[in-house]
Amino acid sequence: MSTDLTINAMEIICLYGLRFKIEVSFKQALRTLGTYAYHFWMRNMQPIKRRSGNQHVHKRSSEYRNAVRRKLAAYHRHIQAGVIAQGLLQYISSAFPSLVWNSFGSWLRTMRPGICPSEQVTAIAMRNCLPEFLVDSSQKSILTKFILERIDFSRAEGARLVA
Structure with a gap:
């Protein structure tokens, strides 16, 4: 169905197919990477009741509004x-x-080896190669230094690097 009467039926179906692919892409971004899993909260925000409206930021101090801008x-x-x-x-x-x-x-x-893998499979493959990448870097690149400075060896990925 479409409100645009100038589009023929096959074009509407093709456009809907694109929409479906976009939805799948959003789902992959959320599940594989946690892209939309960011929690919008600040320490100095006052909690409000569920479904009670917005924070009325315009009534707050400029310092508070700037903190909200930084958070956004x-x-x-x-x-x-x-x-x-x-x-x-x-x-x-x-x-x-x-x-x-x-x-x-x-x-x-x-x-199927002849078919491109999904983002999930690619992410797992990259995770599997991370220890080898970090150890085998003949010259320490900026990326290697960045990762090694920030990795938590007490967590699972750090334990795999130590082993």
Whole structure:
């Protein structure tokens, strides 16, 4: 169905197909990368009752409004970084499918080596290669230094690097 009567039925179906792909892309971004899982909250925000409306930020101090602006900017950066990461996963999946499948390290019933892997499979393959990447870097790149300075060796990914 469409409100635009100038579009023929096949074009409407094709447009709906694109919408479905966009929805799947949002779901992948959320589940694979946590792109939209950012919690918008600030320490000095006053809690409000559920479904009671908004915070009425215009009635607050300029310091508070600036804090809300900073929080919104952080929220936008989080989403943008997630979407960029998803695009990189899609590129790696389509440009290097055999390398991804070789690094996947597991088995799937739907695994077909001639077909590009999903973002989830690509993310798992990259996670599996991280320790090897960090250890085998002949010259310490900026990325390697950045990751090593921020990795928590008490968590699972750190334990795999130590082993």
